[in-house]
Amino acid sequence: MLEVCDLAVNYRNRWAIDGISFRLQPGHIAGLFGPNGAGKSTLIKGILGLVPIAKGAVSYDSQPLKRQLKKVAYVPQRNKIDWDYPVTVEKVVMMGRIPATGWFKQPSRNSREIVERALSRVGMTQFRQHQIRDLSGGQQQRVFLARAIAQEADLFFFDEPFNNIDYRTEEIIFEVFQELKQQQKTLLVISHDLGKTIANYDQLLLLNQRLIAVGERKRVLTNQNIQQTYGKLVSC
Numbered sequence: 622m623l624e625v626c627d628l629a630v631n632y633r634n635r636w637a638i639d640g641i642s643f644r645l646q647p648g649h650i651a652g653l654f655g656p657n658g659a660g661k662s663t664l665i666k667g668i669l670g671l672v673p674i675a676k677g678a679v680s681y682d683s684q685p686l687k688r689q690l691k692k693v694a695y696v697p698q699r700n701k702i703d704w705d706y707p708v709t710v711e712k713v714v715m716m717g718r719i720p721a722t723g724w725f726k727q728p729s730r731n732s733r734e735i736v737e738r739a740l741s742r743v744g745m746t747q748f749r750q751h752q753i754r755d756l757s758g759g760q761q762q763r764v765f766l767a768r769a770i771a772q773e774a775d776l777f778f779f780d781e782p783f784n785n786i787d788y789r790t791e792e793i794i795f796e797v798f799q800e801l802k803q804q805q806k807t808l809l810v811i812s813h814d815l816g817k818t819i820a821n822y823d824q825l826l827l828l829n830q831r832l833i834a835v836g837e838r839k840r841v842l843t844n845q846n847i848q849q850t851y852g853k854l855v856s857c
């Protein structure tokens with residue numbers, strides 16, 4: 622189980638997030654929602670130690686998560702990635718194997734098979750030798766999903782994977798999420814869609830600097846919680 626306890630991140634004397642506590646169970650998909658600037662990306666970065674945390678603790682199976690980062694797959698927002706970097710699709714997915722095999726080692730046959738299966742799963746096999754910068758946004762997102770699959774992690778963090786993608790890519794992403802859930806993985810996904818895709822999440826978190834609500838969909842999506850999170854009523 623992932624446990625976040627009283628987490629806070631401060632940027633230049635301003636609290637981006639404060640007092641965040643929650644737990645995520647294996648075999649659950651959690652959706653993290655909140656307005657722009659609510660601190661959603663910061664929360665994931667704080668959990669992973671990618672930004673300094675001002676206070677709080679994060680543990681996985683009762684041990685500090687920072688000592689178990691090999692078990693984590695993280696897919697950042699697409700617009701935060703340098704897409705001009707010259708690298709092929711296959712190499713990007715193979716990078717998912719580095720935590721397991723180490724740097725500077727020739728990929729094992731097992732790793733090559735895992736990468737092949739991951740590429741096939743997201744429908745990108747025929748693009749394996751393409752440069753990542755030449756792909757469409759949705760194709761790039763599929764490649765990063767394949768890299769996360771290839772990592773064979775226990776915990777998965779996705780920052781807005783659904784931005785600017787087509788319907789089929791969205792479908793593939795949710796199919797893979799369900800497969801990971803069946804494998805008892807733990808998923809935390811940032812999204813903005815409080816519409817029909819909300820049914821894919823077992824647990825919702827509403828964030829606006831503080832955690833407004835966390836838990837099962839029906840209990841979380843009350844008008845009062847949504848108003849507190851977004852500052853106005855939205856239909857969902």
Ligand SMILES: Nc1ncnc2c1ncn2[C@@H]1O[C@H](COP(=O)(O)OP(=O)(O)OP(=O)(O)O)[C@@H](O)[C@H]1O
Nearest residue numbers: 632633636637655656657658659660661662663664
């Ligand atoms: N490196 C940084 N230095 C200073 N302030 C930052 C930094 N990163 C984020 N912030 C600020 O912290 C707040 C939370 O940002 P964050 O990116 O976590 O929000 P978000 O909920 O992910 O937003 P969005 O939905 O727009 O992606 C914002 O006010 C942002 O301007």
